[in-house]
Amino acid sequence: MKNEYMAYPAVVKKILKESSNTNTYTLAFVNEEKQKNFKALPGQFMMIGIFGIGEAALSICKIDEDGSFSTTVRNxxxxxxxxxxxxxxxxxxxxxxxxxxxxLEELKGKDILIVAGGIGLPPLRGIIDLVQKNRKNYGHLEIIYGARTPEDMVFKYEFGAWRQIKNSRFDLTVDTVSLGSKWECKIGLVTSCFPQMKTRNKNSIALLCGPEIMMRFAAKCLETIGFKDNQIYVSLERRMKCGFGKCGHCQIGPKYVCKDGPVFSYDEIRPYIHPL
Ligand SMILES: Cc1cc2nc3c(=O)[nH]c(=O)nc-3n(C[C@H](O)[C@H](O)[C@H](O)COP(=O)(O)OP(=O)(O)OC[C@H]3O[C@@H](n4cnc5c(N)ncnc54)[C@H](O)[C@@H]3O)c2cc1C
Ligand code: FES
Known part of the structure; x- marks a missing residue:
């Protein structure tokens, strides 16, 4: 019988520094067969553990052709x-x-609005990659990304390429800028970018990931411009133990965030997260 708790050894192939407390790790299973057969979807997560310490749920932010994948970890x-x-x-x-x-199926042919805060961008990076590689399958792409400071932003080395994506708009904002720091984009909460937003509610899907309070404010703003709850998707974070619906640690109302989520349509999860 398959033991779903069974973890397999993996090797750290590459480490990329993102900020003072965040790195991106490219990982691969040691077992070649396991590695070759590894498949995952943007928005899914892995349980990554260190023997004698514990495990953490970490989102998959990129999958390479050889099946190795990257995860961005905040310490x-x-x-x-x-x-x-x-x-x-x-x-x-x-x-x-x-x-x-x-x-993924629902996104085809639609305008896509991505709203990410802080370490909420990594689970959404797979969607940006997907649109970039299959541009004609999607409508307008808009990315709104906010972080505490410019230095806290992840994937800065991708921003230039993301700005070149056809039929797209990319807006950045930070809460504060330290004295002497160079910053030419906005200062303010992610919702302060909404007045300039190009995405309209017709034929669009909004994907939100970040602190829960940010997602609730963003969803509220989207509702005021006509977005329905079933056009908004959020990725939730809860403390996890088993990761596959057995222990109940991540339960929110009748839902298990690990198994039924972490991505939920807003109409499905709204009653359990106290919307504004
Ligand atoms: C589906 C999912 C995807 C995630 N993806 C990422 C990711 O890509 N990158 C990343 O850096 N982190 C991600 N996280 C959060 C990550 O799992 C936690 O930061 C990690 O488990 C903390 O473990 P720790 O032992 O280092 O911290 P601990 O020593 O257990 O806790 C340190 C502090 O972090 C808080 N904390 C711990 N776990 C969580 C949690 N799940 N949500 C909110 N606060 C928490 C604790 O309350 C405490 O204040 C994800 C969480 C989930 C549920
Ligand atoms: S983490 Fe065990 S049920 Fe979700």
Whole structure:
């Protein structure tokens, strides 16, 4: 019988520094067969563990052609700090992928609005890659990304290429800029970018990921311009233990964030997250 708790050794192939407390790790299973057969969807997550320390749910932000994938990790506690100390060639354990991804079928032919805050951008990067590679399958792409400071932004090295995506708009904002720091975009909450937003409610889907309060404010603003709840998708974060619907740790109302989510349509999850 398949043991879903079973984790497999993986190797850190590459580490990319994103900010003072965040790195992107390219990982691959040690077992070649397992690696070759690895498939995941944008928005799904892995349970990544260090023996003797614990496990953390981490989103898949990019999948390479050889099946290795990347995850962007912010150092906030025990597990993530241990991952943060790893070097290229070191090993850890992984199981997954788990959860639902973004609604890929529904996105086809639609305008896509991405609203991301802080470490909420990594789970959405797969969607940007998808649109970039299959441009004619989608309508207008708009990305609104906010972070605490310019230095906290992840994937800065991709911004130039994202700005070149045809039929798209890319808006950046930060809460504060430290003295002497160069910043030519907005200062303010992500919702302060909404007045200039090009995406309209017709034939559009909005994908939101970031702090829950940010997603609630963004959803409220979208509703005022005519978005229906079933045009808005959010990715939720809850503390996870098993990752596949067995332990109940991540439960929110009748839903298990690990199994029924982490991506939910707003009309499905709205009653359980106290919308504004
Ligand atoms: C579906 C999903 C996808 C995620 N994707 C990413 C990702 O791509 N990159 C990333 O850096 N993090 C991601 N997270 C959050 C990540 O799982 C937690 O930061 C991690 O588990 C913390 O473990 P730790 O042992 O390092 O911290 P701990 O020592 O357990 O906790 C440190 C601090 O972080 C808080 N915390 C821990 N877990 C969570 C959580 N799930 N939500 C909110 N606060 C938490 C604790 O309350 C505490 O204040 C994701 C979480 C989920 C549920
Ligand atoms: S983490 Fe165990 S049920 Fe979701």
């Amino acid at each position: 906030v506690g025990n597990v993530t700090n241990t991952i943060y100390q790893l070097k290229e060639g070191d090993k850890l354990n992984m199981r997954g992928p788990y959860g639902t991804g973004w609604p």
